[in-house]
Amino acid sequence: MIASGRVSWFKxxxxxxxxxxxxxxxDAFLHVxxxxxxxxxxLPGGTTIRVRLxxxxxxxxxxxxxxxxTSTALEGEPEPIKRKNAE
Structure with a gap:
């Protein structure tokens, strides 16, 4: 199933x-x-993502x-961190 949503939180x-x-x-579980x-x-909270579930x-x-x-991220949330060697 494909769905859209927003990151509630990520630690x-x-x-x-x-x-x-x-x-x-x-909601849906998101692993690193x-x-x-x-x-x-x-990813910061509020980030809009489209996912496969x-x-x-x-x-x-x-x-x-x-x-x-990431333009929808909540104010005050940390910046997204890209993976090293990401294409």
Whole structure:
């Protein structure tokens, strides 16, 4: 399933965060490995992303990030960090 949403929060020290999905879908787990595959290490809250989701036991998780728009990040959030050697 493909959906759009906004990063609720992401903690680099925990290596995960959550995305608030649009269309009343709730939220989805976001692991640092998925961010790294998209060329980032961390994203600020409020960042709009388009993602591919997987659902297991009524829980959603992001398995791929298709598009990232950091211009929607919340004021006061840290800057996004791009992965070294990202293409």
């Amino acid at each position: 680099l020290d925990k290596k995960f965060g959550f995305v608030e999905l649009g269309e009343g879908l709730g 490995s998925v961010l790294k595959a998209a060329g980032y290490v961390t 997987e659902t297991q036991a009524d829980r959603r998780r992001v398995v791929e990030i298709i598009e990232i728009d």
